[in-house]
Amino acid sequence: MKRGILTFTGLGLFFIVVLFTISPSHIFAEENNKITAKIGLLIERDGNKFMASSASDFRIGDSYRIYINTDTNCFIYLVYADHDEVGLLKRVEQNLESPILILPSAIEYYQVDQTSDNANLTIICAPHQLAKIEKIQTKPITYRRWTSIKNELMKEYYTALSEENSKPVLIGGTIRGQGDGGANDYVAKNLPFYSADEVLIKTYAFTVKK
Numbered sequence: 001m002k003r004g005i006l007t008f009t010g011l012g013l014f015f016i017v018v019l020f021t022i023s024p025s026h027i028f029a030e031e032n033n034k035i036t037a038k039i040g041l042l043i044e045r046d047g048n049k050f051m052a053s054s055a056s057d058f059r060i061g062d063s064y065r066i067y068i069n070t071d072t073n074c075f076i077y078l079v080y081a082d083h084d085e086v087g088l089l090k091r092v093e094q095n096l097e098s099p100i101l102i103l104p105s106a107i108e109y110y111q112v113d114q115t116s117d118n119a120n121l122t123i124i125c126a127p128h129q130l131a132k133i134e135k136i137q138t139k140p141i142t143y144r145r146w147t148s149i150k151n152e153l154m155k156e157y158y159t160a161l162s163e164e165n166s167k168p169v170l171i172g173g174t175i176r177g178q179g180d181g182g183a184n185d186y187v188a189k190n191l192p193f194y195s196a197d198e199v200l201i202k203t204y205a206f207t208v209k210k
Helices: 131-137 144-158 183-191
Strands: 007-010 015-021 034-047 048-051 056-061 063-070 074-081 086-094 099-103 108-111 118-126 160-162 194-199 200-209
Touching: 015 183, 034 056, 034 118, 034 183, 034 200, 063 074, 063 118, 063 183, 074 131, 074 144, 086 099, 086 144, 118 144, 131 144, 144 200, 194 200
Parallel strands: 056 200
Antiparallel strands: 007 108, 015 099, 034 048, 034 063, 034 194, 063 099, 063 108, 074 086, 074 118, 118 200, 160 194
């Protein structure tokens, strides 16, 4: 299956690498059945790094990483969708002792190309497996079908997503650390908090400027 506007760049193998410097177990407080997570998308452009908003413009050649840190044992799904394809990029089972999750890895980026003008990334954090999402791993679906599945999930689980500390963070060249280690540490400490009842659904919609 083609990757749409997603391709890998960087060093190392194509696998998930987690940053072990921050443990979520002492960061979050549980409240009833709410799930809380720190989620962010870091864009690198022309040597500058900054955090994306929920709706962002990308340029061809931009690179980005996704950061996810949850407060409970949960399943994390990352779904990519454009009008040509839908793919479950990652499916991860996290627990309270798991460190922050960085996708595609702590030393790699997803890269924007010119395959699609519009696309979205949906991050879902759930305390249990979601059968409708699990099936995407083995059975390709259309964008129309994905829209229907997402609407069903939103109808069943959605609550207004509470967001704190969402001010964009520009990351300059003064961060210390070898490679991207310093940037990863900085981003992890400045991610916005999100909370929702039972299942958290966060979508980044973006347009590729040519």
